[in-house]
Structures are given as structure tokens and as C-alpha cells.
Amino acid sequence: MTIEYLKKADRRAETGQSDLQATVQALLTEIEQGGDAAARAHAQKFDGWTGPALVPQDALDAAAHQVPDKLKADIGFAHDNIRRFAEAQKVTIQPCELEVQPGFFAGQKHIPVSAAGCYVPGGRYSHIASAIMTITTAKVAGVDHITACSPPKPGIGIPPAILYTMQLCGADAVLNMGGVQGIASMAFGLFGLPRADMLVGPGNQYVAEAKRLLFGRVGIDMFAGPTDSMVVADGAADPHLVAWDLAGQAEHGYNSPVWLVTDDRALAEAVMRLMPTIIAELPETNAKNAEAAWRDHGEVILCSDREEMAQVCDAYGPEHLHVQAADLDWWLGRLRSYGSLFLGEETTVAFGDKAAGPNHVLPTSGAARYTGGLSVHKYMKTVTWQRATRDGARPVAEATARISRLEGMEGHARTADIRLAKFFPQESFDLAASAD
Ligand SMILES: NC(=O)C1=CN([C@@H]2O[C@H](COP(=O)(O)OP(=O)(O)OC[C@H]3O[C@@H](n4cnc5c(N)ncnc54)[C@H](O)[C@@H]3O)[C@@H](O)[C@H]2O)C=CC1
Numbered sequence: 241m242t243i244e245y246l247k248k249a250d251r252r253a254e255t256g257q258s259d260l261q262a263t264v265q266a267l268l269t270e271i272e273q274g275g276d277a278a279a280r281a282h283a284q285k286f287d288g289w290t291g292p293a294l295v296p297q298d299a300l301d302a303a304a305h306q307v308p309d310k311l312k313a314d315i316g317f318a319h320d321n322i323r324r325f326a327e328a329q330k331v332t333i334q335p336c337e338l339e340v341q342p343g344f345f346a347g348q349k350h351i352p353v354s355a356a357g358c359y360v361p362g363g364r365y366s367h368i369a370s371a372i373m374t375i376t377t378a379k380v381a382g383v384d385h386i387t388a389c390s391p392p393k394p395g396i397g398i399p400p401a402i403l404y405t406m407q408l409c410g411a412d413a414v415l416n417m418g419g420v421q422g423i424a425s426m427a428f429g430l431f432g433l434p435r436a437d438m439l440v441g442p443g444n445q446y447v448a449e450a451k452r453l454l455f456g457r458v459g460i461d462m463f464a465g466p467t468d469s470m471v472v473a474d475g476a477a478d479p480h481l482v483a484w485d486l487a488g489q490a491e492h493g494y495n496s497p498v499w500l501v502t503d504d505r506a507l508a509e510a511v512m513r514l515m516p517t518i519i520a521e522l523p524e525t526n527a528k529n530a531e532a533a534w535r536d537h538g539e540v541i542l543c544s545d546r547e548e549m550a551q552v553c554d555a556y557g558p559e560h561l562h563v564q565a566a567d568l569d570w571w572l573g574r575l576r577s578y579g580s581l582f583l584g585e586e587t588t589v590a591f592g593d594k595a596a597g598p599n600h601v602l603p604t605s606g607a608a609r610y611t612g613g614l615s616v617h618k619y620m621k622t623v624t625w626q627r628a629t630r631d632g633a634r635p636v637a638e639a640t641a642r643i644s645r646l647e648g649m650e651g652h653a654r655t656a657d658i659r660l661a662k663f664f665p666q667e668s669f670d671l672a673a674s675a676d
């Protein structure tokens with residue numbers, strides 16, 4: 241490849257460092273050993289929260305009255321799109337059955353997990369959309385019990401719009417708890433809640449690391465840490481739109497990378513010129529986030545042709561990948577590594593973030609190389625079954641006995657032997673391990 245970095249990041253997104261791992265592991269251990277009291281103590285320490293851990297029903301009811309009708313309509317619009325998209329995905333999950341041998345049947349089916357814990361981030365921004373994405377999808381999948389948690393604001397708790405959304409989407413219980421203490425409370429079944437079988441949702445590096453460390457004891461959706469976004473643009477792209485699309489996602493936080501990949505030097509230079517002015521138009525905190533993200537993690541990569549651009553995309557595996565280039569079908573067919581793909585300037589990452597339908601909980605930090613984003617599939621276990629007639633069992637039992645014996649697993653072999661003896665008492669079988 242002959243790519244040229246017109247702007248290169250000094251640092252990659254800060255995830256998975258060993259000090260972060262040690263910090264989060266210590267918090268998890270403290271909370272597991274100290275139970276409810278330890279979780280409450282951490283809520284006070286990190287979020288200044290001394291109110292109830294479980295949001296009481298009257299607070300949930302009150303929240304519904306505090307949300308303006310126009311916002312309710314927008315939340316309803318987004319919820320409807322995300323629910324219908326999840327329902328369409330669920331239809332693609334089909335059971336199957338095969339007669340593997342005459343009289344021997346095997347199949348697969350899908351069973352939703354019993355209890356899910358949905359993390360709704362809330363440190364910097366009030367992520368209403370994350371509540372829709374995680375809870376709605378769990379509900380469509382058929383999860384029996386859904387706990388949602390989010391960081392409480394001191395003296396207020398979880399903001400009313402988030403509480404309203406959590407209820408609308410189908411949360412069975414809501415916890416005033418963010419960060420590691422929120423994740424731990426759901427994983428360990430604190431406050432009388434069922435232990436989560438599955439932890440889902442995005443969050444900052446503490447949240448993502450807590451999920452990663454708990455994986456194995458519980459299922460997780462994926463590594464969904466600090467947001468990252470890539471725009472792929474050719475010479476016909478609108479530099480103003482491209483620059484806003486990069487700045488818009490950089491506001492997530494100081495550690496949210498945004499990358500531009502292009503084969504047009506003039507476009508790259510125009511976008512780089514525009515970025516500081518556009519960032520300065522954001523409100524102060526957002527601008528500070530975006531400025532740091534662009535300065536420390538922003539990259540502009542100049543390629544010689546579209547195939548080279550596609551190779552860069554695949555190598556980065558961005559969470560969001562927005563193509564603003566000719567021949568969108570070529571890109572849709574060619575690209576292999578992204579969380580969610582946005583094709584053309586008529587859509588944008590923020591549409592997917594908030595309201596379009598596809599889920600916004602997506603793999604970050606290159607995890608798109610091995611997984612897609614949150615969907616009903618993540619809440620469902622693909623399990624298999626088998627049954628047979630006696631005649632159908634016969635060749636399978638013979639092969640099983642001989643293979644097991646060759647492996648030295650006599651106990652396994654006997655479970656096959658005794659079936660052959662029971663089902664076919666008049667016959668004899670050669671069940672010795674083959675010598676060669
Ligand atoms: N990958 C995805 O699909 C998405 C990712 N995101 C990402 O989620 C993140 C949200 O982050 P935040 O706003 O921070 O909200 P957050 O809810 O993830 O984190 C806030 C919590 O962090 C904990 N915390 C803060 N400082 C701590 C410390 N020093 N030690 C231990 N715990 C600490 C606190 O308990 C607090 O409750 C952003 O990085 C954003 O990019 C957001 C939406 C979607």
C-alpha cells in the first residue's frame with residue numbers, strides 16, 4: 241500500500257491497559273464481597289448518589305409526567321423503528337432439522353436468555369438512545385427479565401427522559417447505578433434482582449472493562465467502549481458535510497477517534513482546514529471533547545485508489561463506517577470489517593445513533609474484525625438437539641463405540657455397547673478399536 245498520513249494519531253483509544261484492568265478488577269472484587277452496601281458506597285463515591293438503588297415505581301410514574309409530549313413523540317418514533325428492525329432480524333433466526341442418517345434426527349433452535357442487564361451510559365451525555373437500543377432489542381428477543389441501569393445525577397437520580405424510555409421499552413427493574421457498580425450489581429444479582437445471564441450496552445472504559453472481565457461468568461454483547469468513526473470520501477464528497485460528520489462524532493469524548501480516508505488530496509486538505517472552525521461552533525464541553533479527540537486521535541489517510549481505501553477500512557474495523565463516494569453498491573459488496581455501514585451523504589452516523597432502526601450498540605476498538613453489533617441474536621442461545629429410532633441409532637452407536645475405544649474412553653464406548661446389546665440382542669457387532 242502507498243498510503244500517506246496527512247494527519248496521524250499520537251495515541252490509540254485508551255482501552256485494555258493493565259492499570260485499568262487492575263482498577264476495575266479491584267472494584268468488582270470489592271462489590272462481589274461487600275454486596276449491596278459496597279455497590280451503594282461506590283455509587284456515592286463515583287456519582288455522589290445516596291438515594292435508593294432501585295428506582296421506586298412512583299419515581300418511574302412521575303418521570304412519565306415530566307417528559308414533554310414532543311420528546312415523547314420522538315422517543316416513540318425511534319423506539320418504533322428500532323423495534324421493527326429488531327423484529328425483522330428475529331424473523332431471520334430460524335430453527336432447522338436434519339435427518340443426519342436414516343432414522344437419526346438433529347436440529348437447532350433458539351432460546352432467549354432468562355435475565356439481561358442493560359447498561360445505559362450517562363456520565364457525559366444522557367444516552368436516551370442507548371436505552372432504546374438495548375432494552376427494546378432484549379424485549380423483542382423474548383428475555384424474561386430485563387434490568388436497566390444508568391448513572392444517577394446527584395440529588396436527582398437517572399434523568400426523567402431516560403426513566404421514561406426505559407419503561408416504554410420494557411425494563412422490569414431500573415437501578416440508579418452507573419459504572420462498574422452498575423455492571424456488578426446486575427452481574428451479581430444485587431438488590432434482590434436476578435443475576436444477569438447477559439450484560440449488554442455501551443459505556444466508557446470502566447464499563448467496557450468490567451464487562452470484559454466478567455465475560456465467562458456472564459455473557460456479554462461485545463466490547464463496546466469509546467465510540468469511533470471513519471468517513472470514506474472521494475473527490476465528489478462535500479467537505480463541509482464530511483467535516484461535520486467527523487466533528488459530530490468526536491464530541492463523544494476525548495478518547496473517541498475519528499478517521500478520514502480519501503483518495504483526494506484537495507478534499508482531505510479542505511476537511512482539515514474546516515475542522516477547527518466547526519468544532520468551535522459546538523457548545524463548550526462538546527467542543528473540548530471534540531478538540532481533544534481530533535487532536536490526539538484524529539487521522540486523515542490519503543490513498544491512491546478505492547481498493548486501497550477499502551483495505552484501510554478493513555484494517556481499522558471502525559465502529560461506524562460512512563461512505564461518501566461514488567458506486568455505493570461496490571462499497572457495500574467490498575467492505576468486510578465495520579460495526580455499522582452508512583452509505584451516501586443522505587444518511588449519517590447520528591441517524592443510526594438515535595432513530596433509524598439498526599442498533600447503535602456496536603463493536604469498538606477494532607472488535608468489528610470478529611463481531612457485529614447488538615441484535616436480537618446476541619440475546620438468544622443457538623442450541624441443538626437430537627433423537628433417533630433404534631435403527632437410526634445403530635450406525636451411530638457402532639462408530640461411537642469404536643472411536644471412543646480408540647481414544648481410550650471406555651466409559652463412552654460402553655454407553656454405545658449397551659444400547660446395541662439392548663436394541664439388537666440377536667446380533668453381534670465388531671466394536672473393537674481399529675488398530676490402524
Ligand atoms: N460503542 C457504542 O455502541 C457506544 C459507545 N458509547 C460510549 O459510551 C461512553 C459513555 O461514557 P460516559 O459518558 O463516561 O458514561 P458511562 O455511563 O459509561 O460512565 C459513567 C460512569 O463511569 C464511572 N466512573 C467515572 N470515573 C471513574 C473512575 N475514575 N473510576 C471508576 N469509575 C469511574 C462512574 O461510576 C460513572 O457512573 C463514551 O465513551 C461513548 O463513546 C456511547 C454510546 C454507544
Ligand SMILES: O=C(O)[C@@H](O)CS(=O)(=O)O
Binds near residue numbers: 367370593
Ligand atoms: O457508539 C455509538 O453508536 C454512539 O455514537 C451512539 S450515541 O451517539 O451515543 O447515541
Ligand SMILES: [Zn+2]
Binds near residue numbers: 467489492590593
Ligand atoms: Zn454518536
